[in-house]
Every structure is written in structure tokens, then in C-alpha cells.
Amino acid sequence: MNTAVIVAGGKGTRMNMGINKLYLDIKGKAILARTLDVFFASHSIDEVILVIGQGDEENFKEKVLNDINICKPFKLVTGGKERQDSVYNGISNMSKDSDIVVIHDGARPFITKNLVEESINQAKIYGAVTLGVPAKDTIKIVGEDRFIINTPDRSSLWLTQTPQTFATHIIVQAYEFCRSNGIMATDDAMLVEKTGYRVKMIEGSYDNIKITTPDDMILAELLLESGRIKDV
Numbered sequence: 131m132n133t134a135v136i137v138a139g140g141k142g143t144r145m146n147m148g149i150n151k152l153y154l155d156i157k158g159k160a161i162l163a164r165t166l167d168v169f170f171a172s173h174s175i176d177e178v179i180l181v182i183g184q185g186d187e188e189n190f191k192e193k194v195l196n197d198i199n200i201c202k203p204f205k206l207v208t209g210g211k212e213r214q215d216s217v218y219n220g221i222s223n224m225s226k227d228s229d230i231v232v233i234h235d236g237a238r239p240f241i242t243k244n245l246v247e248e249s250i251n252q253a254k255i256y257g258a259v260t261l262g263v264p265a266k267d268t269i270k271i272v273g274e275d276r277f278i279i280n281t282p283d284r285s286s287l288w289l290t291q292t293p294q295t296f297a298t299h300i301i302v303q304a305y306e307f308c309r310s311n312g313i314m315a316t317d318d319a320m321l322v323e324k325t326g327y328r329v330k331m332i333e334g335s336y337d338n339i340k341i342t343t344p345d346d347m348i349l350a351e352l353l354l355e356s357g358r359i360k361d362v
Contacts, residue, residue, distance in 0.1 A: 139209025
């Protein structure tokens, strides 16, 4: 059984819109609705758990619920203070029969069913995988004074995306270990790395953008207008 945990509990403060960015419309449909569409339409996903921010229940009902087709087991869960807490709430509510957990940011509405399926297939082989794309730009490591410390080899640098997909026992063990030891991380793969597991990077898509700022909204609209992104 494959479970999707969609994380949608952030406040989206960088959008400066006074509302969680996931409830903003792109071409007539909320960002979160577009994200959920992919997972409900995916034959590889057996249940969907959506983690929303406390107080976002009305936004979900008004701006998302009527635009999605809930065609498989679905749970709505309240998130925690940090993303890490929200994911933990999500995985704590998944079915006991779940073998694979697909963790995805609600702010990435242009993930495809093919990439979801590929991440699941690879997780069955490697136990822990994340989508990503090779860095196009040269990356600089800088100090607090903004002087450059080092320039790492770009050929080894990838930009991490979601979904990040894991065998259930691996991600549960990672979360329990990190919670017990006060370890925080910026993504789920890093938590798994902390427990000694190797995480396989598989190639995602440059179209799988994370919508964070008003500029990202413009890019998202352009991608839809270009025809490169198809409605599910």
C-alpha cells in the first residue's frame, strides 16, 4: 500500500498576500487543489493524507474541497509548529498497511503522475529516494560577512525537490530517532540521512517548481499558458 502525505501547513509569509499561498488561484484553481489532483488521479497512490495549518479548515472547504475528486481514502490532519512536526502528524495517521510513503510539498502543483510512480518504484529498490535536478548555476558558499569561502564543483550539486519517498519503516524510524534526539532538518531526506540510511537522488523536472513568492506565481501561470503543464 502506498500513502501520499501532502504537506500544506505553511503560512507562506513570503507571498505577502495575507493568506496561505496554497489557497491562491492559478488560472482558476487553487494551488493546493492542483497538487491534490495529481495524487488522487495516480493509480500508484492508495491513500492521501493532507496536513493543513491550524485555522485553515475554512480555506480548505471554500477554496479546495469542491474542486477535487476524492476518489480514494483521504484524511485531513492538522499540522504542527514546524514542517517536521506536520509531516510527523501526517505519517502518524497513515494506514498500518502502508509500505511506501510519498511526502510532497503542497506548494509544488506541477508534479506529474509519472514522477510519482517513478519515485515509488525506486523507493521499493533503494528504500529512500528524493527527486531533484542538477544545479544550473554556479553555487558559492559564503560566510557571515558575505565573502566567498568556497565554490563547490557544480557537477555534484543537485536542487532537491519533492516528492521524497521512503519505505515506511525507514521514515518512521528516522522521525522517531530525530524526535528523541532533538534533531531538526530542512527536509525528510536529511532526517533519514541522520539515521545512517543512504538516499538515492532521482531526476525530477525543472517544471516541478515550488511556489513561494509572487514571481513564482507568474512563472506558474506562464507554464500553464505554454501548454507544458497539462491539467490532470
